[in-house]
Amino acid sequence: MANLTINGKTFTLDVEPDTPLLWAIRENAGLTGTKYGCGIAQCGACTVHIDGVATRSCGISVSEAEGKRITTIEGLAAGGTLHKVQEAWIAQDVPQCGYCQSGMIMAVAALLNEKPKPTDADIDEAITNICRCGTFQQVREAIHTIASA
Amino acid sequence: MNKHVSPRMNRRAFVIGSATLGAGLAIGLDIPFGGPAVVRAADGSPEINAWVVVRPDDTVVIRIARSEMGQGSLTGLAQLVAEELECDWTKVTTEYPTPGQSVARKRAWGDFSTGGSRGIRSSQDYVRKGGATARVMLIQAAADGWKVPASECTAANSVITHTPSGKTTTYGRVAEAAAKLTPPADVKLKDPKDWRLIGKGVKRLDTADKTTGTMIYGIDVKLPGMLNAAIKDCPVFGGTVKSFDEAKITDMKGVKKVVKVGDTAVAVVADTWWHAKTALEALPIVWNEGDNAKVSSESIAKWLTEGLDNEQPAYVGNKNGDAKAAIAGAARKIEAVYNYPYQNHATMEPMNATALYTADKCEVWCGTQNGEAAFAAVLEASGLPAEKCDVHKVMPGGGFGRRGMTDYVRQAVAIAKQMPGTPIKLLWSREEDMAHGRYHPITQCKMTGAFDANDNLVALHYRLSGQSILFSLRPEALQNGMDPAAFQGFAQSGEAAFGYSVPNLLIEHAMRNPHVPPGFWRGVNVNHNAIYMECFMDELAHAAGQDPLEFRRKLMGNHPKHLAVLNAVAEKIGWSQPAPQGVYRGIAQVMGYGSYVAGAAEISVTDGSKIKVHRIVASTDPGYVVNPAQVERQIAGSFVYGLSALFYGGCTVKDGRIEQTNFDTYNSMRINEMPKVEAVMVPSGGFWGGVGEPTIGVAAPAVLNAYFAATGKRIRSVPLRDQNITFA
Ligand code: FES
Numbered sequence: 071m072a073n074l075t076i077n078g079k080t081f082t083l084d085v086e087p088d089t090p091l092l093w094a095i096r097e098n099a100g101l102t103g104t105k106y107g108c109g110i111a112q113c114g115a116c117t118v119h120i121d122g123v124a125t126r127s128c129g130i131s132v133s134e135a136e137g138k139r140i141t142t143i144e145g146l147a148a149g150g151t152l153h154k155v156q157e158a159w160i161a162q163d164v165p166q167c168g169y170c171q172s173g174m175i176m177a178v179a180a181l182l183n184e185k186p187k188p189t190d191a192d193i194d195e196a197i198t199n200i201c202r203c204g205t206f207q208q209v210r211e212a213i214h215t216i217a218s219a
Numbered sequence: 220m221n222k223h224v225s226p227r228m229n230r231r232a233f234v235i236g237s238a239t240l241g242a243g244l245a246i247g248l249d250i251p252f253g254g255p256a257v258v259r260a261a262d263g264s265p266e267i268n269a270w271v272v273v274r275p276d277d278t279v280v281i282r283i284a285r286s287e288m289g290q291g292s293l294t295g296l297a298q299l300v301a302e303e304l305e306c307d308w309t310k311v312t313t314e315y316p317t318p319g320q321s322v323a324r325k326r327a328w329g330d331f332s333t334g335g336s337r338g339i340r341s342s343q344d345y346v347r348k349g350g351a352t353a354r355v356m357l358i359q360a361a362a363d364g365w366k367v368p369a370s371e372c373t374a375a376n377s378v379i380t381h382t383p384s385g386k387t388t389t390y391g392r393v394a395e396a397a398a399k400l401t402p403p404a405d406v407k408l409k410d411p412k413d414w415r416l417i418g419k420g421v422k423r424l425d426t427a428d429k430t431t432g433t434m435i436y437g438i439d440v441k442l443p444g445m446l447n448a449a450i451k452d453c454p455v456f457g458g459t460v461k462s463f464d465e466a467k468i469t470d471m472k473g474v475k476k477v478v479k480v481g482d483t484a485v486a487v488v489a490d491t492w493w494h495a496k497t498a499l500e501a502l503p504i505v506w507n508e509g510d511n512a513k514v515s516s517e518s519i520a521k522w523l524t525e526g527l528d529n530e531q532p533a534y535v536g537n538k539n540g541d542a543k544a545a546i547a548g549a550a551r552k553i554e555a556v557y558n559y560p561y562q563n564h565a566t567m568e569p570m571n572a573t574a575l576y577t578a579d580k581c582e583v584w585c586g587t588q589n590g591e592a593a594f595a596a597v598l599e600a601s602g603l604p605a606e607k608c609d610v611h612k613v614m615p616g617g618g619f620g621r622r623g624m625t626d627y628v629r630q631a632v633a634i635a636k637q638m639p640g641t642p643i644k645l646l647w648s649r650e651e652d653m654a655h656g657r658y659h660p661i662t663q664c665k666m667t668g669a670f671d672a673n674d675n676l677v678a679l680h681y682r683l684s685g686q687s688i689l690f691s692l693r694p695e696a697l698q699n700g701m702d703p704a705a706f707q708g709f710a711q712s713g714e715a716a717f718g719y720s721v722p723n724l725l726i727e728h729a730m731r732n733p734h735v736p737p738g739f740w741r742g743v744n745v746n747h748n749a750i751y752m753e754c755f756m757d758e759l760a761h762a763a764g765q766d767p768l769e770f771r772r773k774l775m776g777n778h779p780k781h782l783a784v785l786n787a788v789a790e791k792i793g794w795s796q797p798a799p800q801g802v803y804r805g806i807a808q809v810m811g812y813g814s815y816v817a818g819a820a821e822i823s824v825t826d827g828s829k830i831k832v833h834r835i836v837a838s839t840d841p842g843y844v845v846n847p848a849q850v851e852r853q854i855a856g857s858f859v860y861g862l863s864a865l866f867y868g869g870c871t872v873k874d875g876r877i878e879q880t881n882f883d884t885y886n887s888m889r890i891n892e893m894p895k896v897e898a899v900m901v902p903s904g905g906f907w908g909g910v911g912e913p914t915i916g917v918a919a920p921a922v923l924n925a926y927f928a929a930t931g932k933r934i935r936s937v938p939l940r941d942q943n944i945t946f947a
C-alpha cells in the first residue's frame with residue numbers, strides 16, 4: 071500500500087514500494103497520459119513533476135515519491151484552463167504521433183517555470199527527451215513563442 | 220460503444236442498412252458512392268456515401284481508411300474530400316471505418332495499408348470522387364426540394380444557394396434527401412488551379428488530445444476485466460521454446476497464467492503489466508536456439524562481402540551500354556565499398572495489442588499501419604470467419620513501417636485464445652521491441668566509376684550485396700527471383716528512378732538473406748542506396764577535380780525534375796557563395812516514392828570526430844502538396860530519423876540475436892543535436908508523389924559529403940558511433 075498525491079488528489083494504491091512510479095501512475099491510479107518508452111530513464115516519455123521538478127517517473131520508486139506533490143500531464147491544466155505550453159502546442163501543431171509529447175510538455179513546463187525566457191542553449195540543456203517523429207523544430211519554436219508572449 | 224476514443228476521432232460503429240457479408244479479403248476494389256438503401260451512422264445521421272456522413276447540425280464526418288500515425292495523412296485526406304465536397308472545414312470531423320465493416324461492404328473503403336508514403340497518393344483520386352459525388356447529391360437534393368434545376372445551384376462552405384432566387388439551405392438540412400438519391404455515374408474533379416483547401420497548411424485535426432494526455436494509444440486501451448501480458452520471444456530468430464518452469468513464478472504477485480505463444484514465445488498474464496513483466500523476468504526459459512545462434516555481424520559481413528565479387532550470381536536492376544568492358548578499357552577508374560547496417564524502427568510506443576476472444580467473436584484494439592493486414596492476422600490467429608472478427612484502430616505512437624507488420628497482433632490473439640472471455644493487453648517491453656524488430660535490411664555496395672582521358676565519366680557499376688525485404692515479406696512480388704525494390708533510387712524509370720545519364724551503366728544485386736527478419740523501415744532501400752549513390756558521386760567529382768554540384772549537373776541533363784530539386788537546395792544554401800569560416804557543405808539528391816528530393820548540409824568538425832550540424836536545407840517535388848505545414852514537419856522529422864540512424868543507429872548480431880537492448884545502446888538524436896530544417900517545396904504538378912519517406916534518403920549523404928569537405932576523409936560505413944564520431 072502506498073499513498074500518493076497526484077494532481078492534488080490522494081490515491082491509496084495497492085502497490086509494492088519498489089514499483090516504479092510510472093507504472094503506479096498508469097496502472098494503479100489509471101492515469102495513462104504519462105507514457106512508457108524505455109523504462110530506464112533515457113527517453114523522457116514518462117516525465118512528471120515531483121514538487122515542481124521534471125522527473126522521469128520510470129526511474130523512481132513509489133516509496134521515493136510518497137509524501138511528495140506529483141503532477142502528471144492530466145493535472146497540468148489548472149481549473150479547466152490549458153497550461154500555456156499546451157496552448158502553444160495546439161497553436162503551433164507541435165505533435166506528430168504525440169506519444170512523446172506528454173513528457174515533452176512536462177519537461178518544457180518545468181523549464182519555463184525556472185526560466186521564463188530560455189535561450190536556445192537553455193533549451194538544449196534542459197530538454198533531453200527523445201522524439202522519434204522528430205518534432206524538435208516545432209518544440210523549439212513553440213517555446214520561444216511562449217517566452218516572447 | 221468503445222469509451223476509449225477521443226472526441227475528434229469518433230470511431231463509433233455504424234449500422235449497415237442492408238447487411239451483405241463479404242466473402243473475405245480477396246474481394247476486389249469496388250468503391251461504391253452510395254446507393255438506394257440509406258446507410259446510417261450509429262447516431263442515425265445519413266451516409267451520403269461511404270466517405271461522407273452529414274449530421275443535421277451540418278457537422279461533416281469524413282471516413283478515413285488509411286492510418287494516422289503522426290504523419291498527418293488523416294488531415295490531408297480529409298482536406299481532399301472536403302475540397303470537392305465544398306463543406307465548412309471548421310465543422311469537419313473524422314472517423315475510421317473498421318476493416319470488418321469494410322469487408323462486410325465489399326471493401327467500400329479500398330486499401331487500408333499505410334506504408335510506402337502511399338496514404339495520400341494512392342487514394343487521392345477516389346477520396347476526392349467521394350467528396351465530389353456527395354456534393355452533387357446534396358445539391359441535387361436541394362434543387363429537388365426547391366423544384367429548380369440543379370444546374371442553377373452552387374455549394375460553398377456547406378451552404379447550397381439557388382443563384383437566380385438567392386434561396387439557401389445547408390448540407391445538414393438536405394442530407395436525408397440526398398442520401399436517398401442515386402449517385403451520379405461520373406463526377407468531374409476540380410482543376411488544381413481552383414483548389415482552395417488542398418495546398419493550405421490547415422491545422423491537424425488530431426492535436427488537442429495529444430497535449431492533454433487524453434489521446435488513447437494502444438498502450439492505454441482499457442476494457443472491463445482486462446488483464447495484462449508481457450512476452451518473451453526466442454531471442455535467436457528462428458529458435459523455439461524448449462521448456463519453462465512456471466512453478467517458479469505462479470506465486471508471484473498478480474500472476475494469473477503463464478502461456479506458451481506459438482512455438483517461439485512465452486507470455487505471463489497478470490493483473491498489471493508491471494507484475495507480468497517482473498514475473499516474466501524471473502521465469503526460467505530454455506530455448507532451442509538452433510544453428511542461427513552461430514550467426515554474428517562478422518559472419519554476415521563476410522557473406523555479404525563475398526557477394527561483391529563479380530563472379531557471384533546477381534540480379535541486374537538497371538543497365539545500359541557495357542559497363543564492365545568500358546571500365547576495363549577506361550583511362551582511369553575509382554572504386555569504393557560502402558555498407559549500411561540493420562536498424563530498428565524504435566517507435567516511441569513499443570508494440571502492443573489488446574485482444575478479446577470468445578467462442579463466437581474476436582476483436583483487437585491496436586495501433587496499426589494496415590488495418591486489413593491486422594484483420595487478416597486476427598482471422599488466422601483466432602480461426603474465426605471474417606464476420607466474427609474485427610480490428611479497432613487506435614493512435615499508434617509512431618509507425619515508420621514497423622506497424623505494417625502483424626506479429627504483435629497474432630501474439631495478442633494467441634494469448635487471448637487461451638483465456639476466452641478475458642480481454643488481454645499484450646505490451647512489449649522496450650527490450651523485447653529491440654530484440655524483435657523487423658529490421659532495416661543490411662547491405663554492402665561496391666562501386667566502380669571509370670573516366671576517359673578528359674575526366675568524363677564513361678561507366679558506372681554498382682554491385683549491391685545483401686538482404687531483400689520482399690524475399691522475406693512478399694515473395695510473390697519478386698520478379699524471377701529479383702527484388703525490384705532493392706533498386707529503389709536506381710531504377711531506369713518509374714517512381715524511384717536513377718537521375719544520372721552515364722553511357723555505360725550496370726546496377727546489380729547479389730541477394731544474401733541472413734536470418735535476421737527484415738522490414739520496411741522509413742525510406743526502406745532508399746536509405747542505403749542514396750548513401751551509396753550520392754557519396755560515391757562525390758568521390759567521382761573529387762577524383763575528376765570538379766565541384767560536386769557541377770559534376771552532378773552535367774550528368775542530369777535528361778533528368779530535369781531531379782535537377783530542379785538539386786538546384787533548389789543549392790540556391791537556398793548558397794552553394795555558389797563560400798560557406799562561413801570553418802563550415803563545410805555537402806549535397807545529395809535521390810528519387811523515391813514518386814517524389815524528387817534533394818538535401819544540403821552545413822557542418823563543422825572538431826578533432827575529426829565531433830560534428831556540429833549547423834544548417835540543413837531540403838527540397839521536394841511531390842507533384843502536389845496537400846498540406847505544406849505537414850509536409851514541412853515530415854521533412855524535418857525524416858532528417859531526425861535518418862541522422863539518428865547515421866550517428867547512433869546500427870543493430871549488431873551476436874550469437875544469433877540483436878545486441879542492442881534499449882535507447883542506451885540504440886540512441887536517438889536530441890533537440891540540441893538537430894538544427895532547423897529549411898524546407899523548400901517545388902511542386903511541379905501533374906503527379907502525386909509521397910512525402911513521409913523520400914527526404915530521409917538525402918539526410919545521411921548530405922552530412923557525409925560535408926564531412927569529407929571538412930576533413931578530406933571518406934566515411935563509408937554506418938553508423939558513425941562505430942568510428943567514434945559523434946555530435947559536438
Ligand atoms: S520511460 Fe521513463 S525515461 Fe523512458
Ligand code: FES
Binds near residue numbers: 165171201
Ligand atoms: S511526436 Fe511521435 S515521438 Fe514525438
